[in-house]
Amino acid sequence: MSHLSADKVSVSFAGLKALSGVDLTVAPGQIVGLIGPNGAGKTTLVNVLTGFQSASEGAVLLEGQPLSGLKPHEVRRAGIARTFQGGRLFRDLPVIDNLEVTGVGLGQSRAAAIAEAEEMLDWVGIGPLAGRIAGALPYTDERRVAIGRALMGRPKFLLLDEPAAGMSAQEAAELSALIRRIATEMGCGVLLIEHNVGLVLGLCDHIVVLDSGAVIESGPPDAIRASEKVRHAYMGSAADIDLPVLEVEA
Ligand SMILES: Nc1ncnc2c1ncn2[C@@H]1O[C@H](COP(=O)(O)OP(=O)(O)O)[C@@H](O)[C@H]1O
Ligand SMILES: [Mg+2]
Missing domain, CATH: 3.40.50.300 (P-loop containing nucleotide triphosphate hydrolases)
Structure with a gap:
């Protein structure tokens, strides 16, 4: 079940x-x-x-x-996590903040959320993009941000x-x-x-x-x-x- x-x-x-x-x-x-x-x-x-x-x-x-x-x-x-048709990232925020905000929303401490966000960005293959503004990324990278964000909290x-x-x-x-x-x-x-x-x-x-x-x-x-x-x-x-x-x- x-x-x-x-x-x-x-x-x-x-x-x-x-x-x-x-x-x-x-x-x-x-x-x-x-x-x-x-x-x-x-x-x-x-x-x-x-x-x-x-x-x-x-x-x-x-x-x-x-x-x-x-x-x-x-x-x-x-x-149960999801992504949206069209992304719905916080476009003005850096990539890592997009994940951190979700971690904090799930009840994690800020430090724990940042640590998991860094780990998750590496895991989805965009670790080097952590500091970039989300809305300025090519959409293939944006999709990985959205997936990484959805995977926060496992x-x-x-x-x-x-x-x-x-x-x-x-x-x-x-x-x-x-x-x-x-x-x-x-x-x-x-x-x-x-x-x-x-x-x-x-x-x-x-x-x-x-x-x-x-x-x-x-x-x-x-x-x-x-x-x-x-x-x-x-x-x-x-x-x-x-x-x-x-x-x-x-
Ligand atoms: N909030 C809504 N209000 C009214 N009709 C809606 C709403 N959301 C979806 N629909 C209608 O429900 C049907 C299914 O839409 P949707 O689930 O978006 O389809 P799909 O994702 O398979 O393209 C469509 O006819 C769509 O116009
Ligand atoms: Mg649809």
Whole structure:
């Protein structure tokens, strides 16, 4: 029961059903992919799992305990961390302060937060950038700052919302390697939302596919590759998905 789960989660926004009875489970050390066309409900599910959005129906369970009613910072303290689509760093602050502030927010002393921040920046591969202003970094480095910040306090689960958006193939491969280390070396369970279907198929143990707020398929990469339902969902959507990757690998 050491898992993070969404149990039949539904969310409605003024008549629009953004999520309908979604089940999803992440185990410690596992990398689960969450894919689906734009507007499928991926970010809404991350918001529900992290306390930024309450579910209209259903529940979020951490290690078997419901998290209902917890505020985002309480969910974070319980061990569920996230990054945001678009980063949301403190852009005017040095990189190290971005991590330190989170450590202090988690209850660490200032000295302990700085020590962990330094260690974490090295661990995610940007130690030399500690003193740089966060908002002036190239976005590939900004993403590492966001991930390092999310890893402060060693969360049990990490939810990444489109961390590879706009990256080259080389940059995405380096990010994949980092995500794998987070799962294997930290034992952190990872939920990866990503438009780059090739990256998800190559990295994840298990993949959940959302379309119009409902799970249309879930399983290991081979099952997702072979799924007609998944292909169909992507064919019907806007042309911003990585269908060529899907076709090459099918
Ligand atoms: N706060 C909100 N208020 C109203 N509608 C929203 C809100 N957040 C998301 N939606 C709608 O819910 C659906 C799912 O959005 P989202 O979870 O952002 O999808 P994805 O991340 O898969 O692109 C979309 O139709 C979106 O417009
Ligand atoms: Mg989104």
